[in-house]
Amino acid sequence: MKVELAKSAGFCFGVNRAMELVEKQIALGKSEPIYTYGPLIHNEEVVASLEKKGVHVCESNAEDKCPIVNENGGRGTMILRSHGVSANTEKHLKNLGFDIVDATCPFVKRIHKTVNEESKAGKHIIIVGNAKHPEVEGIIGWCNEPPFVIENIDEADRIPYAKDEKVCIVSQTTFNSKKFKEIVDYITKKGYDINVVNTICNATEERQQAAGELAEAADCMIVIGGTHSSNSRKLYEICAQRCENTHFIQTLDDLHLELPKSVRLVGITAGASTPNNIIEEVQNYVRNEF
Ligand code: F3S
Numbered sequence: 602m603k604v605e606l607a608k609s610a611g612f613c614f615g616v617n618r619a620m621e622l623v624e625k626q627i628a629l630g631k632s633e634p635i636y637t638y639g640p641l642i643h644n645e646e647v648v649a650s651l652e653k654k655g656v657h658v659c660e661s662n663a664e665d666k667c668p669i670v671n672e673n674g675g676r677g678t679m680i681l682r683s684h685g686v687s688a689n690t691e692k693h694l695k696n697l698g699f700d701i702v703d704a705t706c707p708f709v710k711r712i713h714k715t716v717n718e719e720s721k722a723g724k725h726i727i728i729v730g731n732a733k734h735p736e737v738e739g740i741i742g743w744c745n746e747p748p749f750v751i752e753n754i755d756e757a758d759r760i761p762y763a764k765d766e767k768v769c770i771v772s773q774t775t776f777n778s779k780k781f782k783e784i785v786d787y788i789t790k791k792g793y794d795i796n797v798v799n800t801i802c803n804a805t806e807e808r809q810q811a812a813g814e815l816a817e818a819a820d821c822m823i824v825i826g827g828t829h830s831s832n833s834r835k836l837y838e839i840c841a842q843r844c845e846n847t848h849f850i851q852t853l854d855d856l857h858l859e860l861p862k863s864v865r866l867v868g869i870t871a872g873a874s875t876p877n878n879i880i881e882e883v884q885n886y887v888r889n890e891f
Contacts, residue, residue: 602860604887605819607811607870611880613804615683615706616642616873622704623680627654633670634677638694639735641682644827644874656680661690664697674698684735685709687742688717709736712771712800713743719769720745724796725762727751727788729781730773737773753780754787768795774802805832805873812836812870816843819868821860824849825883826872833872840870853882860891867891 612620619641626635636659640648648658659667659679667676676698681691685705695701705713716726726748730737741748749760762768770788772781778801785797816822822840826833828851841847850856860867867887871880 602864602867602891604867604869604884605815606880606884607808607815607868609804609807609811610869611825611871611873611875611877612642613706613802613808613873615708615802615804618706619680619683619704620876622702623651623656626678626680626702627656631678633675634667635680636667636677636699637680637682638664638686638690639682639684641680642874643830644876647874647876664694664699667697667699669698675700678702680704683709685713685739686735687739688713689742690739705739706774706802708774708800708802709739712740712774712798715771715798715800716740716748716769717743717745719796720748724767724769725749727760727768727770727795728773729770729784730776734773736775740771740773751784754784757784757787757791760788760791760793762793764792765794768793770795770797771800774800775805776801778806808832808870808873809836809839812868813839813843815868815870816840816847819844819866820846820864821858821866822847822868822870823856823858823883823887824870824872825851825875825879827851827874830872830874833875836870836872840868844868850883852879853886856883856886858887858891864891 635656640658669676679694679699680702681704683706720726726744728740728748728750732750822844824837824840837849
């Protein structure tokens with residue numbers, strides 16, 4: 602029997618990188634506190650285990666309450682998570698006396714740079730995404746003038762710019778690419794002078810595609826992820842449609858497998874906030890027990 606992990610599973614590149622940066626800070630063993638600006642990922646166990654290692658979550662707007670810890674007015678290290686923050690927030694945190702470690706995903710950083718340059722060059726910015734998502738809030742804060750944020754086609758009729766003005770369109774990294782294209786096509790037909798920078802990140806799509814391909818070939822699929830995580834549920838749906846014997850678990854404790862002798866391939870995939878050690882634990886268990 603073979604056990605195979607989907608080609609793309611668990612943390613994406615940006616979250617992996619952020620986790621590594623946090624681990625590096627821990628390894629430095631400084632006496633001053635380490636904070637992340639908001640929870641690093643949507644996984645309570647990971648956040649709790651970081652807390653045990655001395656990495657505290659500082660909720661946004663609570664940064665002023667972090668104590669000053671040295672004679673220079675410093676408050677310790679603040680790690681910016683992969684979603685990124687606005688230019689003003691970064692400045693504010695520096696002014697408060699935090700040493701900043703920027704774990705903003707490079708793909709998000711690229712959007713900051715684009716909207717900053719394009720808006721400085723006089724273009725209006727349209728961001729396709731959810732205005733309340735922290736990533737979009739951060740992007741808004743890199744624009745030279747307030748951008749227009751749009752989540753669906755209906756909102757395109759409220760674009761406040763004249764047709765002959767120059768407009769640059771970017772997107773939230775996790776926005777659905779089909780919906781993005783529909784919105785861009787609609788705006789284009791309205792006759793705006795636009796340049797489109799497709800800033801959608803493929804991590805989610807790649808993870809889903811890899812899960813589907815593996816489930817197609819597998820006799821049994823294991824999907825690891827939080828029960829409240831929508832991307833993990835989606836992975837489960839995709840796998841269950843292709844492989845009848847699909848299990849959805851949070852940790853190894855939830856796994857009660859009985860595999861008939863005829864099973865040749867067990868596939869494993871994991872949602873975006875599942876840490877690598879849990880994936881490895883499940884893999885090793887299935888490899889060793891059956
Ligand atoms: Fe992850 Fe960065 Fe994409 S955080 S989802 S790799 S934009």
